[in-house]
Amino acid sequence: MKQKRFKTPLVTINRLSIYYRYLESLKETEEGRNLETISSRKISIATGVNPAQVRKDLAYFGEFGKRGIGYPVIDLGKELRNILGLNKEWPVVIAGAGNLGKALAYYPGLEKRGFLVKGIFDNDPKKIGKRFNNIFIYSVEDMEKYICEWNTRIGILTVPANFAQNIADKMILGGIKSILNFAPVYLKLSHGVRIQNIDVSIELEGLTYYLNS
Amino acid sequence: MKQKRFKTPLVTINRLSIYYRYLESLKETEEGRNLETISSRKISIATGVNPAQVRKDLAYFGEFGKRGIGYPVIDLGKELRNILGLNKEWPVVIAGAGNLGKALAYYPGLEKRGFLVKGIFDNDPKKIGKRFNNIFIYSVEDMEKYICEWNTRIGILTVPANFAQNIADKMILGGIKSILNFAPVYLKLSHGVRIQNIDVSIELEGLTYYLNS
Numbered sequence: 001m002k003q004k005r006f007k008t009p010l011v012t013i014n015r016l017s018i019y020y021r022y023l024e025s026l027k028e029t030e031e032g033r034n035l036e037t038i039s040s041r042k043i044s045i046a047t048g049v050n051p052a053q054v055r056k057d058l059a060y061f062g063e064f065g066k067r068g069i070g071y072p073v074i075d076l077g078k079e080l081r082n083i084l085g086l087n088k089e090w091p092v093v094i095a096g097a098g099n100l101g102k103a104l105a106y107y108p109g110l111e112k113r114g115f116l117v118k119g120i121f122d123n124d125p126k127k128i129g130k131r132f133n134n135i136f137i138y139s140v141e142d143m144e145k146y147i148c149e150w151n152t153r154i155g156i157l158t159v160p161a162n163f164a165q166n167i168a169d170k171m172i173l174g175g176i177k178s179i180l181n182f183a184p185v186y187l188k189l190s191h192g193v194r195i196q197n198i199d200v201s202i203e204l205e206g207l208t209y210y211l212n213s
Numbered sequence: 214m215k216q217k218r219f220k221t222p223l224v225t226i227n228r229l230s231i232y233y234r235y236l237e238s239l240k241e242t243e244e245g246r247n248l249e250t251i252s253s254r255k256i257s258i259a260t261g262v263n264p265a266q267v268r269k270d271l272a273y274f275g276e277f278g279k280r281g282i283g284y285p286v287i288d289l290g291k292e293l294r295n296i297l298g299l300n301k302e303w304p305v306v307i308a309g310a311g312n313l314g315k316a317l318a319y320y321p322g323l324e325k326r327g328f329l330v331k332g333i334f335d336n337d338p339k340k341i342g343k344r345f346n347n348i349f350i351y352s353v354e355d356m357e358k359y360i361c362e363w364n365t366r367i368g369i370l371t372v373p374a375n376f377a378q379n380i381a382d383k384m385i386l387g388g389i390k391s392i393l394n395f396a397p398v399y400l401k402l403s404h405g406v407r408i409q410n411i412d413v414s415i416e417l418e419g420l421t422y423y424l425n426s
């Protein structure tokens with residue numbers, strides 16, 4: 001299993017998240033709550049992934065479904081939770097108490113998925129000691145210490161580009177193994193640290209390229 | 214050219230954005246400003262893309278570079294601007310005046326790349342009529358009208374998941390052709406409308422999967 005785990009490409013993992021999100025949304029209606037099985041076709045329509053891809057992705061982790069009957073909703077949900085690591089709580093830190101850091105601190109989607117923001121870090125004395133959504137803003141000087149103390153392995157970077165490398169290095173010294181980076185800059189990370197970059201400008205340029213005809 | 218344009222995969226376009234971002238960052242130092250040519254190796258080190266891939270990506274759009282000399286910095290920058298559609302200004306609307314909408318309205322990276330946020334739309338009477346970063350917050354009822362009036366083709370969705378489909382439909386009626394969607398939901402869009410999804414939870418789950426071993 002462990003062997004297989006590390007071979008799974010990220011795009012597949014991201015689709016599993018999408019399937020899981022859909023299964024979770026079923027709980028919001030009575031009809032959905034009463035659903036015992038679900039077909040790959042139904043998952044396909046609700047997620048925009050083609051049905052063959054749905055079947056292939058879910059087969060990757062073992063035989064969940066039965067031909068003609070579909071997947072058992074509760075078991076599939078549980079399995080996806082386990083695969084995605086959502087069966088536990090993940091302490092998270094945010095570096096940067098700007099507007100984006102604030103938006104993330106208030107985003108209910110994080111806690112809902114088990115991502116608990118333990119603290120926010122900034123270098124601005126006017127912000128240190130305040131709170132966003134009841135989460136304390138600490139001095140960035142203490143970040144390494146708290147990351148270690150909270151046993152945090154996930155860090156979210158929302159600092160300006162010119163600070164990002166330095167703050168990422170501090171995070172890693174504290175014990176961070178995975179960084180979600182919003183700073184529009186390429187970060188050089190030590191071996192074994194994973195990074196996901198979210199760059200709004202790059203996403204928009206991916207759209208304008210196709211408009212620009 | 215037009216034929217070729219539509220065949221270019223998005224991952225390539227995103228890397229072109231990364232190269233362009235790097236070239237722009239060169240202007241921040243005197244050494245960078247004096248640089249006449251740049252090698253694929255140097256671009257590679259600064260962006261994390263391997264040198265062969267850099268050469269392949271840039272060759273895709275014609276022969277910029279000369280073997281042993283490298284790419285002329287100014288011409289390459291200009292060419293990337295043109296390819297990415299950054300040689301013009303793009304009016305943009307934001308739907309949702311929450312914390313994320315606010316963070317985007319204040320994000321200097323948008324205007325820097327030619328994305329001008331013309332207006333923000335919300336359904337909350339307490340927010341309508343106020344401003345974020347001097348950008349007016351309008352009633353969502355008037356969104357279609359303003360999108361049309363401003364000739365806006367790019368919309369950013371930061372509304373809650375249960376409103377997202379309805380607001381996206383309204384955007385498209387107004388004339389939006391490309392949507393950057395932050396709502397954690399799959400949107401069904403009419404033919405010819407492009408979408409880029411940014412989902413923080415999915416990105417984090419892409420990280421926890423690999424931590425969960």
